[in-house]
Amino acid sequence: MFLKIDPRSSIPIYSQIIDQVKLQAASGRLRLGDRIPTVRELATELRINPNTVAKAYRDLEREGILEGKPGQGSFIACKDSGLNAETKMRMISRAMESPLVQAYHLQLAQDSVRTVFDAKLHEIYQDDTTQEGDRHE
Amino acid sequence: MNESIVKITNVAKQFGGIRAVDHLNLTVSRGSVVALLGPNGAGKTTTIRMMLDLLRPDSGTIEVIGMNPRTHAKAIRQRCGYVPERPRMIPWMTIRKIMDFTAPFYPTWDPAYSSALLSRLKLNENQKIRNLSRGEEARLALLLGLAFKPELLILDDATSGIDPAARRDILENVIQVIHEAGTTIIFATHLLHEIEGLADEAVFLIDGTIKYAGRMDDIKQSFKRVIAWSDVSLTDIPPGATVVTGKKTGPHTEWMIKGFRNEAWQKLMSEHHLEIQDVSLEEIYLACHDESAG
Numbered sequence: 001m002f003l004k005i006d007p008r009s010s011i012p013i014y015s016q017i018i019d020q021v022k023l024q025a026a027s028g029r030l031r032l033g034d035r036i037p038t039v040r041e042l043a044t045e046l047r048i049n050p051n052t053v054a055k056a057y058r059d060l061e062r063e064g065i066l067e068g069k070p071g072q073g074s075f076i077a078c079k080d081s082g083l084n085a086e087t088k089m090r091m092i093s094r095a096m097e098s099p100l101v102q103a104y105h106l107q108l109a110q111d112s113v114r115t116v117f118d119a120k121l122h123e124i125y126q127d128d129t130t131q132e133g134d135r136h137e
Numbered sequence: 138m139n140e141s142i143v144k145i146t147n148v149a150k151q152f153g154g155i156r157a158v159d160h161l162n163l164t165v166s167r168g169s170v171v172a173l174l175g176p177n178g179a180g181k182t183t184t185i186r187m188m189l190d191l192l193r194p195d196s197g198t199i200e201v202i203g204m205n206p207r208t209h210a211k212a213i214r215q216r217c218g219y220v221p222e223r224p225r226m227i228p229w230m231t232i233r234k235i236m237d238f239t240a241p242f243y244p245t246w247d248p249a250y251s252s253a254l255l256s257r258l259k260l261n262e263n264q265k266i267r268n269l270s271r272g273e274e275a276r277l278a279l280l281l282g283l284a285f286k287p288e289l290l291i292l293d294d295a296t297s298g299i300d301p302a303a304r305r306d307i308l309e310n311v312i313q314v315i316h317e318a319g320t321t322i323i324f325a326t327h328l329l330h331e332i333e334g335l336a337d338e339a340v341f342l343i344d345g346t347i348k349y350a351g352r353m354d355d356i357k358q359s360f361k362r363v364i365a366w367s368d369v370s371l372t373d374i375p376p377g378a379t380v381v382t383g384k385k386t387g388p389h390t391e392w393m394i395k396g397f398r399n400e401a402w403q404k405l406m407s408e409h410h411l412e413i414q415d416v417s418l419e420e421i422y423l424a425c426h427d428e429s430a431g
Binding site for chain 1: 168170308309312313315316319330331333334335336337354357358361403406407415416417418
């Protein structure tokens with residue numbers, strides 16, 4: 001299956017779906033136009049509540065990551081989410097808080113954190129050198 | 138989602154001086170999937186049977202789809218699918234015969250849908266009940282509970298003691314019904330991993346009363362295993378948290394904590410190098426169980 005959901009994780013299943021679809025789209029494992037499993041297929045395969053899957057898909061559509069085509073299913077769209085730069089920065093800043101707090105408590109030096117950050121950045125962006133706002137347009 | 142389909146208020150039931158259900162309060166929202174968990178004798182089946190007027194409460198009130206089971210048992214049963222652990226079915230009948238026999242009781246019985254369920258549940262309509270395996274019996278019970286498109290489906294240990302393939306077929310059909318019809322599901326079970334990803338809410342029933350109830354997402358946030366590798370006593374734990382169980386094994390001590398909040402524990406975690414682990418529903422269940430036993 002294209003998503004790995006861990007029902008015992010304290011991360012809600014809804015968030016696990018959202019995060020993994022975004023990550024896979026961002027890392028190129030899912031490409032523009034790829035059809036992803038229907039709500040029923042994914043819920044049945046993973047033994048999770050279809051309402052949870054439907055809600056995650058709806059929110060991914062709203063963010064522009066997915067596009068639902070009636071009768072055909074959901075496709076990776078990755079068009080711009082319509083959020084302004086300021087909002088995007090605020091979202092990312094908030095998301096970074098938790099790993100940084102963790103690094104602080106693990107007494108990791110700032111340089112080590114930067115090394116990890118750069119490696120991850122490279123892994124996900126690869127050789128994508130497009131400017132802000134240019135992606136997927 | 139907030140409209141309640143079941144409302145149990147202060148219900149008690151005794152059997153020969155033993156309290157099977159002890160002043161129970163429980164509300165089930167329409168469209169939700171509720172896991173009813175607890176050891177044998179906790180009162181799960183008694184509670185379910187009272188909802189269908191198969192038993193009568195000594196005191197308290199029950200409302201199912203806005204009706205009182207004591208006065209509207211038939212109307213309730215016509216709109217609730219009920220799949221018991223060991224369904225009683227007449228052995229000489231074929232599957233087709235029992236379907237024809239059951240259908241007239243339900244005004245909303247859908248013949249086309251019941252035929253579709255036959256193939257979905259991989260049943261042969263010409264087979265006799267007496268020749269069915271335990272797994273086939275359970276699948277047939279689910280068919281009879283679904284063919285009239287109930288608003289509420291109650292599964293009382295319906296998947297216990299059957300083979301994994303039959304269990305899969307039952308679960309997949311339950312998932313389809315949630316998807317297609319938004320049916321409310323009450324799922325009493327001991328197989329906790331089965332409903333871990335499916336339930337919206339979990340209710341832990343022990344000794345006839347609710348030990349703990351909450352939304353699955355909240356439960357997963359709230360319960361954590363905390364492990365200390367050095368000698369630490371959790372005397373001043375952050376406010377809001379309680380120690381459910383604790384044990385010392387070898388060099389480390391571990392606690393099951395309820396009411397965990399990441400922010401509140403950060404300081405304690407770094408001071409004592411505590412390890413925090415997510416726990417499965419089964420582990421939470423066992424901790425709640427041990428807490429009341431101990």
